[in-house]
Amino acid sequence: MDQNAVIAAPSESFIPPRGAWRRIEPTALGIFGIAAPLVLWELVPHIIELKAGTKLFFAPPSQVAVTLWQMFASGAIWTPLGASATGFALGLGLAILVALPLGILIGRSQTFNALLDPFITAFNATPRLVFLPLLVLWFGLGLWSKVVIVFFGAVFPLLINTYEGVRNADRLLVNVVRAFGANEWDVARLVIVPNALPYIIVGLRLAIGRAVLGVVVSEFFGSTAGLGVVMVQAAAQYHVDIVFAGIIVFTALSLAMTGLVKLLERRLARWRPARPGGE
Amino acid sequence: MSDATLPRANFYRQNRKLLLGALGVALFFAAWQAVFLIVPLNPLFITTPGLMASALVALAENGELANDLSVSAVPFFYGFGAAIVVGVPLGVLMGWRARVGWTLDPLMTALYASPLVALAPLVVIFLGVGIAGKAIIIFLLSVFPFVFNAAAGVRVIDPLLINVVRAMGGKERDLYLKVLFPGVLPYVVAGARIAIGRAFIGVLVGEFFAASEGIGYAIARFGDQFALDRMFACILVITVLAVIFTEGVRWAERTAFPWRAGE
Numbered sequence: 001m002d003q004n005a006v007i008a009a010p011s012e013s014f015i016p017p018r019g020a021w022r023r024i025e026p027t028a029l030g031i032f033g034i035a036a037p038l039v040l041w042e043l044v045p046h047i048i049e050l051k052a053g054t055k056l057f058f059a060p061p062s063q064v065a066v067t068l069w070q071m072f073a074s075g076a077i078w079t080p081l082g083a084s085a086t087g088f089a090l091g092l093g094l095a096i097l098v099a100l101p102l103g104i105l106i107g108r109s110q111t112f113n114a115l116l117d118p119f120i121t122a123f124n125a126t127p128r129l130v131f132l133p134l135l136v137l138w139f140g141l142g143l144w145s146k147v148v149i150v151f152f153g154a155v156f157p158l159l160i161n162t163y164e165g166v167r168n169a170d171r172l173l174v175n176v177v178r179a180f181g182a183n184e185w186d187v188a189r190l191v192i193v194p195n196a197l198p199y200i201i202v203g204l205r206l207a208i209g210r211a212v213l214g215v216v217v218s219e220f221f222g223s224t225a226g227l228g229v230v231m232v233q234a235a236a237q238y239h240v241d242i243v244f245a246g247i248i249v250f251t252a253l254s255l256a257m258t259g260l261v262k263l264l265e266r267r268l269a270r271w272r273p274a275r276p277g278g279e
Numbered sequence: 280m281s282d283a284t285l286p287r288a289n290f291y292r293q294n295r296k297l298l299l300g301a302l303g304v305a306l307f308f309a310a311w312q313a314v315f316l317i318v319p320l321n322p323l324f325i326t327t328p329g330l331m332a333s334a335l336v337a338l339a340e341n342g343e344l345a346n347d348l349s350v351s352a353v354p355f356f357y358g359f360g361a362a363i364v365v366g367v368p369l370g371v372l373m374g375w376r377a378r379v380g381w382t383l384d385p386l387m388t389a390l391y392a393s394p395l396v397a398l399a400p401l402v403v404i405f406l407g408v409g410i411a412g413k414a415i416i417i418f419l420l421s422v423f424p425f426v427f428n429a430a431a432g433v434r435v436i437d438p439l440l441i442n443v444v445r446a447m448g449g450k451e452r453d454l455y456l457k458v459l460f461p462g463v464l465p466y467v468v469a470g471a472r473i474a475i476g477r478a479f480i481g482v483l484v485g486e487f488f489a490a491s492e493g494i495g496y497a498i499a500r501f502g503d504q505f506a507l508d509r510m511f512a513c514i515l516v517i518t519v520l521a522v523i524f525t526e527g528v529r530w531a532e533r534t535a536f537p538w539r540a541g542e
Contacts, residue, residue, distance in 0.1 A: 025378075025381065026381040029378060029381040029382040030381055030382065030384060030385035030386075031385070032382060033381075033382040033383050033384070033385055033386045034385055034386050034389065037386070057401070057404065057405060110295075111299060113296075114295060114296045114298075114299030114300055114303070115299050115300070115302065115303035115306075116303060117296065117300050117303075118300045118301075118303055118304050119303065119304075119307070121522060121526070122518050122521075122522050123518075125476065125518070125521040125522045125524070125525040125526070126479075126517060126518040126521045126522070127476065127479040127480040127483055127517070127521065129480055129483045129484065129487070130483060130495075130498055130513075130514050130517050130518070131514065132487075133487075133498055133499050133501075133502030133503075133510065134502060134507075134510065134511075134514070136502065137324070137502055137505070137507075138324070209392070212394055213394055213396060213480075216394040216396055216397050217396055217480075217484065220396070220397075220399070220400070220484075220487075220488075221487050228397070231397055231400070232400055235400030235401055235404060236400070238404070240401060243397065243398075243400065243401055246397060247393050247394065247395075247397045247398070248393075250393065250394050250397065251389065251392055251393035251394070254392050254393070254394070255389075255392050258392070
C-alpha cells in the first residue's frame, strides 16, 4: 500500500507524511507494546480455566495495582522502603566518596593505574554477589552487609568512568595551565574535573542501576529489613501480587533516579559545545 | 653502552603495565599472608592465602570443585544460549523494522530497568530448583544486552550498503547475510561481554536460593559451615573464571573486529 502511494506521487516520496498519526505513532505503539501484554495477562483467567494450583500463583495486573495502592495507603511500605533506601544511599554515597578521588589518582598516575588495574578488572568482572555469604559472616544480617554490597556494585562504574574522563583530558589545556604556574591541585580543579564531569555522570547512571540491584540481591539473601525482605517473605507465602508490587516500586525508583541524573547531566553540559560520550 | 641498556629499558617500558600489575597482585597476597604473622589468625573470620591455596588443591583433588562447576555450567549454558538465540533476532527485528522497534522499545527498557532478579523467588516456586528454573533466571538477566546491542547494531548500519545490495538485485536474504549479520556481529559480541557478567549473577542467585550442588551453593554452604578457607577458594575460582570470560570476549572483539577496538 505504502509503495503504491510512493509510485503514484514520486515527487513527494522523500517527504515524510506529516499527519497527526505519524507524529504520535512511535508513542502510541510504545504504549500499546506495554499495555497489550498487561491486558492479555489480565484476561488470561477469563479465557482459560486455571487449575486451582496455578490460580494460587496468578496475580493479574489489577490485583497488583490494588496491592500496590494498599501498601502505600496503609503506610506498610514506608518502613521497609526506608531500610532499603538507607542501604542504597549509604552504599552509593561511600562509592562516590571513594571512586572520585581514586579515579582521579589512577587517571593521573600511570604507576598507580598499573598497580591497581588487576584488582579493578577482577572485581569489576566478578559478580559482587559471591561476597555476600562472606559479608554476612563479617557484618551480620543487617544494614552493613547491604551497604558493602551496594558499595561494591556502584563503585566500579564510577571509578572506571572517572578514570576514563581524567585520561581524556586535553593535554594542551593541562600544559597551558601548567605554563601559567598551576600546581597539580589547580590542574585538577581547572581542567581535569570539569572535563571528567560528563563521564562521571554517565558512571553515576550506571552505578544507580547496579546499586538498586545490590539492594535487591542483598536483601534477598542477607538482610532482615527492607523491601526485598518483604518480597521474599511474600513469595514464600505465594503472595505473588506483593512480589510484583515490589518489582514495580524498585523499577520506578530506579527510573526516577536515572531520570534525575539525566537532568543533572543536561544542566551540567549546558556550557559544553559537544558532549563527549562516556561508556 | 647505550646499546646494552636500551633493550632492557625497552622491555620494562613495554611490559610496564603487566609487570606493575603482577607486582600489585603479589604485594597484595604477600601483605595478606604477612599480616597474620603479627595478628593472631581467627579461622572463623578470615583465612590466609596459604590456607586458601591448600583448600583449593584439596577441593580440586577430591573432585568436588569440578563437580560443582559442571553442575553450574549446565543451566548457564542453556540460559545464555537461549539469550543469544532469542535476544539477537529480536534485537535485529527491532532495529530493522521501525514499527517493531517503537512497539517493543519502551517495554524492553522498562524490563531492563526493573530488577528482574526479584523474579527469582517466583521462578523457583513455579519451576522448582532444577535446571529449568536456574536457566530461566540466567536467561532473564542476560537477554537484554543482546536485544539492545543487536538493535543498536542494525540502526547504525550504513544505508548506502543496503541500497547497494538492493541496486545490485540482492534479495532480502542477501541483505541479511551480507549486510545485517556482519554489521551486527561486533555489537552482539560487545553485548555478550555485559551479558556474561549478568549471567554469572543469575547462576549465583539461582544457587543461593535453592540448590544442592553447584559453585554458588558451595560458597553459601562453606559460609554456613564457617569453612572460610574453602569459601575463599571458591570465590577465587569464580573471580578467575569471570575475568577469563570477560577478558576472553574482549580479546575476541579486538582480534575479530580490530576496527572497533576501544569502543
